Amino acid sequence: MAYSLPRLDGKRCLITGGLGFIGSNLAHSLVAIGAEVSIADACIDPYGWNFANIREIKDRVSFTKADIRDEKAMAAAVKGQDFIFNCAAQVSHIDSMTDPFLDVDINCRGNLVLLEACRRHADKAKIVYAGTRGQMGSLHYSPADEEHPDNPTDIYGANKWAAEKYHLVYNSAYGIRATSLRINNTYGERNQMRHAKYGIMNWFIRLALEGKEIQVFGDGSQTRDYNYITDVVDAMILAAQSEKSNGKYYLLGSGNEIKFMDMVKSVIKAAGSGSYKLVPWPADRKAIEIGNFFVTYEKIRDELGWEPKTSLDEGLRKTIAFYRERKKEYW
Template sequence: MSYKKKSVLITGGLGFIGSNLARALVRLGADVTVVDSLVPQYGGNIFNIRDIAAQVVVNICDVRDPYAMPYLLKDKDYLFNLAGQTSHLDSMTDPRTDLEINVSAQLSILEACRKVNPGIKIVFASTRQLYGKPEYLPVDEKHPIRPVDVNGINKLAGEWYHLLYNNVYGIRACALRLTNTYGPGMRVKDARQTFLGIWVRQLIDGEAIKVYGDGAQLRDFNYVDDCVEALLLAGASEEANGRVYNLGGGEVVGLKELAEMMVALVPGGKYELIPFPPERKAIDIGDYYGNFDLIRSELGWEPKVGLHEGLKKTVQYYRQYRTHYW
């Protein structure tokens, strides 16, 4: 992967995955610009780039800004398009904002690329949520797509716009359907980004981790370093153009088992099973874990960080830096 001296734009670059990606690109010698709105209910946090702040250009603006984005996209070699509204519940209570960020803004970005920089390479962060309730496991890219919430529908539209512009206009683009990504830098104030974030906070605060239902729901997880590696491989690969890839974890665990792993990391840690809130039960997808054979065979990606190791690193990070995230 040669990103040396390449000009890279990361939307959502002060967020969880974006900041970790920026760090990796700085190490690879890229010229990195990060864009983030710092809207409070989303994941942006300036502390996420504290160690590389002098090595990146930071632009505080919203991807919905039709004037700033063409300017920022001009002359960039790569766009890692990570900005999005990720909360499933928020998408149901405020569907229009979800539509603006996950659909309208994506179309505006692609139009800007078509007009000012058709030679750019784009990697779009999509989600496994758009599959809905799995018909079979593990879920591969051929699985039927039946989103169970507004967020899933809008992320699907954003993904398909990227593929359309690849196929029709030759703007090289691909999409990665991310699964539960976790690690240092994730939002832990609430469950807007991932339920693991609020679990980490509850654990460190000495509260019981709240596990919905019987805790038997199966999930797979990716430590953020593995997710970043997939993004970089997709960006560097011409074979990835026009493709959609699932990410997935090497380990599949039930949520009760996951809670047990986490409480073992902190003396006095505890968890409790609680009934599903009705609004969450209505959009719960049951068991999910992904088949990532396609990205493994075409790009050589597979997860390297084990779940226990990743959870341990994550808990240590937030114990050290909790004041910047609580």
């Protein structure tokens, strides 16, 4: 089922974490379909905020440096909004294990501050939460669907799970329309490439473009599911404007289960440089590794009409062309 994005002319959209990878790409798409976009981002390192991400649209979006944990700032940010795309987060799996209290502060308390601001000041706004595959942990069957039990293997996954439930509770208890998309591994333009803490495929693209060696933990035989950024952004916009999505969560998938090793080979091939080497799993990564991961996206396809449009080859080609041109802004 082919879909096209709706026009959102004059609709007011707030993006928390809007200077980051997913939030800034969303800002580009929302501007293109006529929305009035505001960005609230706390600009916290080592997350992916980067003013270069909104370079082309900086005169068409408004930006406020604001933290989702700040009640006053969130009250001001949510007032008058039609849609709120909630992308702000502590995003590193590894850091959530070394500093679990920071993770709970941003990913649990911060989301509650935002939701309370909506309850008091913007109860007509529709909220789309950027959930994660990490909420599900190791799979018991594959492809997994929305009925699959959730057993996150790290604090990030556990707290993102709790925050998804907060959104759905505000929907059921207060009638504040909210939906969550459990986003897969996502790659593409405007992702941070300064370190390997998260966004691993983009980190590998940098290494390959620099002609460096990519270290693959174990034998690289675990499978994964990768989505190109524009497909993810489209899903968020479709979820925002649909009433069917209220109070629900959806899995995003690619339809293409691929071995980690084959993803690495595809990156090297598309870049035309780089190499790889198998190395033993570091203990901190092994402890939170989930094994094979692949989901079906049937529910969001059937209810909202979304499906991924970009193949891995095409997505890699576009991503690599972007970073070849703009690497000075990203590493």
